[in-house]
Structure formats: structure tokens, C-alpha cells
Amino acid sequence: MTAHAPTDHRILVIDDEVQIRRALRTILEARGYDVSCAESGAAAMRELTTQTPDLVVLDLSLPDTDGIELCEQMRTWLAAPILVLSVRSDETDKIAALETGADDYLTKPFSAGELVARVGALLRRAAGTTSAPPVLALNDLTIDIASHRVLRDGVEVTLTPIEFGILAVLAQNADRLVTWSQISDAVWGPDWLADVRTIRVHVSNLRKKIEVHPAVPRYILTEPGVGLRLTTR
Incomplete structure (x- = not known):
């Protein structure tokens, strides 16, 4: 086999079959990629919170979770491309995977050449994109985007799905202005x-839960007439 120069790209393979994981590692490492593997959804989340990959290869049939649900969960914070690799060839599965955030879909069995070509194409298209960190630590506040958990002074804070959605989109764009319409699209859908007033009500409730002084917020700042900003400073 022809040797390939090492690359800076890290790939996470999520598949419950040890033979498939070994085959994918062999194929991808031969092309110079840095490969790590996970055999379940839980193991994948542990890998993701340790180091953010440049691309994920995801099998839909996992022992502890449905791959489509895992894809949707990862896509809430992960900007890296996701290549689904599955024995499921039904069109509905492909559509569901793509609609929940997958970038491409390859059916098993596959050829090494096609796999490598698709991985390379996805990485080229994703060049320059970055993922928000799965865990954002801000003094007394910890936002674990991947696990949907928020801690204040080490104590878990209970948020509603909308409150967490707002906080997550702000954390994904930390220190950047997020407009009201961008928040609406991310949380309620395009x-x-x-209504801005509706968002403000949820933000007010969110501040009461995560801010020491909600009336004088430290983290979630309002840009009058424009939107919100989560500051890390």
C-alpha cells in the first residue's frame, strides 16, 4: 500500500462492530488521518468531550442509542461533517439522517476508495469551520452543550428545553452578537x-437561574434592538 503523509485531521469512528472499527482505522490511518474509535453513543460522547474531531463516521445501529438521535444531538454543537455509514439502505433512513444533520450517507458494504474520497471531499468543504467547545466553563458557570447540562457553582441547574436552546446557541457563538432572528431560527426553527417579547421572557427566566444578579447580568448581555451576547470575559 502506498504510504501517505500525515494530516492534521482527526476522525472519530462510531460503530459497534469491532471488525468495522478495525477496518476503518486501517483504511483511514493509511491515508495519514488520526483515528479514534467509539463502540457506543456513550463512548462517543466521552470522546467528543475530550477532543473535538474534524469529521465523524457514524453507524446508525448502536447498542445504547439510535444513530439518528445521536447525530441530531451532536449537531447541536458540532460543526464538523458527519458521514453516516450504515447497512440501512432505505431512502427514509437516508433522508432522516440528512435532515438531522448528517452531511453524507454511505451504505455498507463500501469500498475503501469511495470511503476515502467522501471523507476527503467532506473535509475540503468543511475547511475553515470550527466547532464550539462541548463544555464552556465561565467562572462559576459551566455549560455542557453535548450533555445538555448546566452547572452553577457545581450544582446542576434545571432549564426548560427553550431556555437551554437559547443558552446553547449563545454558547456556540460566545462573545459574538446573536440577533433575535438567529435565536428564533435556532430554537424555534426557520x-x-x-416574537422578541417571547424570547425576552425566556431570557429573563434563564438569567434568574444562572446569574448571581439577574437585573445586572454578568453573562447574557442584551444588545439593544439587535439581540444577545454571551460574554466569557
Whole structure:
């Protein structure tokens, strides 16, 4: 086999079959990629919180979770491309995977050449994109985007799905302005335009839970007439 120069790209393979994990590692490492593997959804989340990959190869049939659900969960914070690799060839599975955030879909069995070509194409298209850290630590506040957990002074804070959605989109864009319409699209979806007053009510409730002084917020700052900013300073 022809030797390939090492690359800076790290790939996470998520598959419950040890033979497939070994085969993928061999194929990808031969092309110079840095490969790590996970045999379950839980193991994948542990890997993801340790180091963010440049690309994920995901099998849909996992022992502890459905791959499509895991794909959707990862996509809440991970910007890296996701290549689904599955024995499921039904069109509905492909559509579901792509609609929940997968970038490409390859059916097993596959050829090494096609796998490498698709990985290379996805990495080229993703060049320059970055993922928000799965865990954002801000003094007394910890936002674990991957696990959907928020801690204040080490104590878990209970947030509603909308409150967490708002906080997650702000954390993904930490120190950057997020407009009201961007928050609406991210939390409620592009087909629903949330009223700014509605968002403000949820933000007010969120501040009461995570801010020491909600009336004088330290983290979630309002840019008058424009949107919100989560500051890390």
C-alpha cells in the first residue's frame, strides 16, 4: 500500500462492530488521518468531550442509542461533517439522517476508495469551520452543550428545553452578537418567527437561574434592538 503523509485531521469512528472499527482505522490511518474509535453513543460522547474531531463516521445501529438521535444531538454543537455509514439502505433512513444533520450517507458494504474520497471531499468543504467547545466553563458557570447540562457553582441547574436552546446557541457563538432572528431560527426553527417579547421572557427566566444578579447580568448581555451576547470575559 502506498504510504501517505500525515494530516492534521482527526476522525472519530462510531460503530459497534469491532471488525468495522478495525477496518476503518486501517483504511483511514493509511491515508495519514488520526483515528479514534467509539463502540457506543456513550463512548462517543466521552470522546467528543475530550477532543473535538474534524469529521465523524457514524453507524446508525448502536447498542445504547439510535444513530439518528445521536447525530441530531451532536449537531447541536458540532460543526464538523458527519458521514453516516450504515447497512440501512432505505431512502427514509437516508433522508432522516440528512435532515438531522448528517452531511453524507454511505451504505455498507463500501469500498475503501469511495470511503476515502467522501471523507476527503467532506473535509475540503468543511475547511475553515470550527466547532464550539462541548463544555464552556465561565467562572462559576459551566455549560455542557453535548450533555445538555448546566452547572452553577457545581450544582446542576434545571432549564426548560427553550431556555437551554437559547443558552446553547449563545454558547456556540460566545462573545459574538446573536440577533433575535438567529435565536428564533435556532430554537424555534426557520418556519416559526418567535416574537422578541417571547424570547425576552425566556431570557429573563434563564438569567434568574444562572446569574448571581439577574437585573445586572454578568453573562447574557442584551444588545439593544439587535439581540444577545454571551460574554466569557
